[in-house]
Amino acid sequence: MDFRFTDDDHTFRTHARTWLETHLAETPTSTPIPTPRAWERELGRAGWIGIGWPSEEGARYGNRPAPLPQQVIWAEEYARSTAPPRMGHIGENLLAPTLITYGTEEQKQRHLPPIARGETFWCQGYSEPDAGSDLAGIRTAATPDGTGGYTVTGQKIWTSLAQDADWCFVLARTEPGSTRHRGLSFLLVEMDQPDRIEVRPIRQMTGTSEFNEVFFDGARAAEVVGGEGNGWQVAMGLLALERGVSTLAQQIGFARELEEVVAAAVASGAADDPVVRAALVRQWAELVTMRRHALRTLGTTGDPGAPSVAKLLWGGWHQRLGELAVQVRGEPGAVGPQSWSPENPYELTTAQHLFLFSRADTIYGGSDEIQRNIIAERVLGLPREPR
Numbered sequence: 001m002d003f004r005f006t007d008d009d010h011t012f013r014t015h016a017r018t019w020l021e022t023h024l025a026e027t028p029t030s031t032p033i034p035t036p037r038a039w040e041r042e043l044g045r046a047g048w049i050g051i052g053w054p055s056e057e058g059a060r061y062g063n064r065p066a067p068l069p070q071q072v073i074w075a076e077e078y079a080r081s082t083a084p085p086r087m088g089h090i091g092e093n094l095l096a097p098t099l100i101t102y103g104t105e106e107q108k109q110r111h112l113p114p115i116a117r118g119e120t121f122w123c124q125g126y127s128e129p130d131a132g133s134d135l136a137g138i139r140t141a142a143t144p145d146g147t148g149g150y151t152v153t154g155q156k157i158w159t160s161l162a163q164d165a166d167w168c169f170v171l172a173r174t175e176p177g178s179t180r181h182r183g184l185s186f187l188l189v190e191m192d193q194p195d196r197i198e199v200r201p202i203r204q205m206t207g208t209s210e211f212n213e214v215f216f217d218g219a220r221a222a223e224v225v226g227g228e229g230n231g232w233q234v235a236m237g238l239l240a241l242e243r244g245v246s247t248l249a250q251q252i253g254f255a256r257e258l259e260e261v262v263a264a265a266v267a268s269g270a271a272d273d274p275v276v277r278a279a280l281v282r283q284w285a286e287l288v289t290m291r292r293h294a295l296r297t298l299g300t301t302g303d304p305g306a307p308s309v310a311k312l313l314w315g316g317w318h319q320r321l322g323e324l325a326v327q328v329r330g331e332p333g334a335v336g337p338q339s340w341s342p343e344n345p346y347e348l349t350t351a352q353h354l355f356l357f358s359r360a361d362t363i364y365g366g367s368d369e370i371q372r373n374i375i376a377e378r379v380l381g382l383p384r385e386p387r
Contacts, residue, residue, distance in 0.1 A: 013073045020081040036087040044118030061112040079252035091115045091122035098238045102226035125156040125170035136180040142172040150221040162199045162212040184231030187221035206356045247294045265328035305379035308371040315361040322358035325351035
C-alpha cells in the first residue's frame, strides 16, 4: 500500500508525543504510576484506547477512531516514549475487534465500553500442554449448563496476564467426540470464580513469571461468540489480528535494543571484529526489511501468508539479537552484575534477560515450523504432511 504521512498525520504525531511526554512527566520515576490499571484508565479517559476500531463501532462505544497511518503513529510514539507496558493490549487489540466482527450487539455493548475506558482486562485461553502450536488439538471441554451458558473443564498454559485479567476468551470443545478444528466454540469466561478457576504463575529461566497455567474446574462461561461450533473460524480471525499495527510498535522496541547492542559492541571493542560488525549490519538491514514488509502488508486482507511471514521474520531476528547482546560484551556479558548472589541467582543484566527470553521467540505465538506449514499449504498449495 502507499503509506505516506500527511500534514494531518504529522500534527497527530505531535499531539500524541506531547500528551505522552506530559503525562509521563507527571509521574516521575521516583513516584511511578500506582498500578498498571491506573495508567490504562488514564489512557481511556484521554480516548487513546480503541483508536484502531472501525469508525462506526468506535463512535458507538466511546473512543475516537483514527485512520490507519495515525494508528501506526500512536503505536510508534508509545513505544518511543518508554511508557509502561500495556495491560489492556489483549482486550483492545484482540478481543474487541473479534467481537466487532463476530459478536452480537449485546456482547459489544457489554464488553467494548469498559475496554475503551481501561476498566476491564482480558487474557487468551488458547494453548494447552498438549496443544500449543497445534491449536486444533485442544481438549478443554465445555458442556451446556441448562441456563444458556457452558460449564468449562480443562487446562490452558502460557496465558499472559491471567493473574490480573478480569475475563478470558477460551477456545473449548463443545461437541463431544469431535476432533481437530470441528466442534470448537469461542467462549467468554469471567475469571473471578473461586474454587472453579485456579491461576498458577510459571517461573521461567529468566526468573520472572509473565505466563501462567490456568485450570478450569467447572467454571461457567456465560457467552459464546460466533455461535456454537464456529470457534475455529473465530479463533483464526483473532490470530490474524496479532500481527497488525502492534508489529510496527514492536519494531520500535527492537530498534532500541539493537542500538544498545551496537553501543555495547563499540564500548567493548567487539565492533572491531569484522565478523561481529557484519552481524550487526545484518541485524540492522533485516530490521529495515521487517518494517517495509509490515508497512506493505498493513491493511491487506485475505493473505493467509502475511502473518506467518512476519512471525518468521521477527522471531529468528530477535533471537539472534539476544545472542549478539551477550556475545559483544565478552566475559562480563556472561558473568552478570556485581549484585549476583546464591540467594538471588536471577539477578540478570538487560542483555542476559534478552538472550534468555528470546529463546522462546520462535516457539510462542505459533512456532516457526507451524508458520512454514501455513505458508506451504495455504499459500504455495503444497501437499499436507502425512499425519
